[in-house]
Amino acid sequence: MIASSAMSVRRLQIREIVLNSALYLFSQKGYFSTSIPDIVCHSGVSTGSIYHHFADKQDIARALYDRHVTQMEVMFDDIEQQHGQVEVRCREIILALFELTEKEPMVMAYMLRTRHQEFMPDVAPVCSSRPFQHMRDVVLKGMNEGEIRQMDVMVATVCVFGGALEFIQFHLDGILEKPLSECFDELWRHVWASVKA
Amino acid sequence: MIASSAMSVRRLQIREIVLNSALYLFSQKGYFSTSIPDIVCHSGVSTGSIYHHFADKQDIARALYDRHVTQMEVMFDDIEQQHGQVEVRCREIILALFELTEKEPMVMAYMLRTRHQEFMPDVAPVCSSRPFQHMRDVVLKGMNEGEIRQMDVMVATVCVFGGALEFIQFHLDGILEKPLSECFDELWRHVWASVKA
DNA sequence: GTCTATACTGCGATAGAC
DNA sequence: GTCTATCGCAGTATAGAC
Numbered sequence: 006m007i008a009s010s011a012m013s014v015r016r017l018q019i020r021e022i023v024l025n026s027a028l029y030l031f032s033q034k035g036y037f038s039t040s041i042p043d044i045v046c047h048s049g050v051s052t053g054s055i056y057h058h059f060a061d062k063q064d065i066a067r068a069l070y071d072r073h074v075t076q077m078e079v080m081f082d083d084i085e086q087q088h089g090q091v092e093v094r095c096r097e098i099i100l101a102l103f104e105l106t107e108k109e110p111m112v113m114a115y116m117l118r119t120r121h122q123e124f125m126p127d128v129a130p131v132c133s134s135r136p137f138q139h140m141r142d143v144v145l146k147g148m149n150e151g152e153i154r155q156m157d158v159m160v161a162t163v164c165v166f167g168g169a170l171e172f173i174q175f176h177l178d179g180i181l182e183k184p185l186s187e188c189f190d191e192l193w194r195h196v197w198a199s200v201k202a
Numbered sequence: 203m204i205a206s207s208a209m210s211v212r213r214l215q216i217r218e219i220v221l222n223s224a225l226y227l228f229s230q231k232g233y234f235s236t237s238i239p240d241i242v243c244h245s246g247v248s249t250g251s252i253y254h255h256f257a258d259k260q261d262i263a264r265a266l267y268d269r270h271v272t273q274m275e276v277m278f279d280d281i282e283q284q285h286g287q288v289e290v291r292c293r294e295i296i297l298a299l300f301e302l303t304e305k306e307p308m309v310m311a312y313m314l315r316t317r318h319q320e321f322m323p324d325v326a327p328v329c330s331s332r333p334f335q336h337m338r339d340v341v342l343k344g345m346n347e348g349e350i351r352q353m354d355v356m357v358a359t360v361c362v363f364g365g366a367l368e369f370i371q372f373h374l375d376g377i378l379e380k381p382l383s384e385c386f387d388e389l390w391r392h393v394w395a396s397v398k399a
Numbered sequence: 400g401t402c403t404a405t406a407c408t409g410c411g412a413t414a415g416a417c
Numbered sequence: 418g419t420c421t422a423t424c425g426c427a428g429t430a431t432a433g434a435c
Contacts, residue, residue, distance in 0.1 A: 016418090035320035037234035040410060054419050056412065118317060123232035130375035159369070159378060160389050164396075167368035168360040178327035181356060192357050199361075199396030216400090237428055251401050253430065406431075413424075 032114035077136040091147035229311035274333040288344035
């Protein structure tokens with residue numbers, strides 16, 4: 006029992022090592038320009054071992070995607086737990102995304118800048134992913150409860166979060182001189198002004 | 203002279219045929235999932251002929267990129283010629299992008315959704331491309347002339363154009379039920395309200 | 400300039416010893 | 418479960434006839 010539990014811990018460790026190397030390489034060079042030998046070399050895990058833990062290359066990409074969709078869902082759920090007001094929720098979501106971008110830029114690069122559908126045929130478009138659905142739902146709630154002006158839900162969602170997401174892309178491209186955190190207040194003020202009831 | 207001119211017309215024709223097939227395939231399946239045989243098959247131009255007109259696969263992608271960067275620059279220059287007021291210029295730029303998206307979705311898909319740096323090492327990030335610089339400059343002019351409130355230029359640019367670009371992505375993902383043109387007025391009203399002086 | 404046939408490379412995936 | 422060695426193949430690019 007203890008042995009099997011230790012084994013499965015070890016099993017998870019190897020998976021994590023491979024996933025972290027894949028995250029680095031995929032976010033740096035992209036999925037197609039990263040070969041299995043690249044992952045072997047960077048992770049120190051052998052080809053055979055990688056294929057023991059993952060079905061194929063695509064399966065690595067999928068596990069990575071799932072891991073970080075979950076990470077973001079947890080993040081958003083926490084915010085929902087802690088804050089009831091829609092204005093605050095939206096603000097905290099953008100703040101959390103900015104913080105994640107600065108702390109774990111590879112995660113954001115892989116999640117936002119990758120065309121996952123190009124190599125995972127059955128994945129939904131980013132904007133149908135659960136984290137994005139969450140953003141849409143917050144905005145919808147804001148409109149139903151009168152915090153946000155009545156308008157098309159997609160237009161409102163894009164007004165609230167579109168600028169921030171674009172901003173994150175710029176930061177990942179390295180063309181912003183200032184850190185994201187310094188731009189947050191100014192961005193948020195204008196964004197919220199454009200939709201608040 | 204006439205012969206050589208006719209030759210070069212023919213030369214350009216073949217290039218255009220190949221580029222148009224590449225545009226279709228790249229925007230549909232992505233650069234890496236599109237093989238030279240795919241392009242041969244779709245364009246009806248033989249492998250040898252393709253390699254006579256282009257140095258390699260990357261060169262096709264680059265020619266395509268240049269062609270449409272130019273197309274967008276021309277579009278934006280026309281707007282600049284016809285309209286002096288910054289508010290109108292910004293509005294017309296977004297309108298032009300929406301129209302291009304509906305008329306030539308493959309062009310927008312290739313330009314906006316492709317990570318060109320993944321296969322063209324020396325290309326600048328999208329946001330440093332000339333069309334994007336143009337948007338930034340219009341916003342800057344608006345701030346200098348008092349049409350747009352004083353703030354960080356990138357924040358303002360993102361407030362004005364970020365939502366529209368995000369919206370276009372959603373449309374390309376096929377998750378918007380309405381056509382872009384129907385959302386334009388509402389989007390524009392809120393966007394401009396968030397930055398106007 | 401355009402074609403067909405093919406050479407070459409590098410990758411994804413597997414086999415099989417330990 | 419992990420490793421090394423290797424197979425088979427897809428895909429880029431070239432050679433060379435026409």
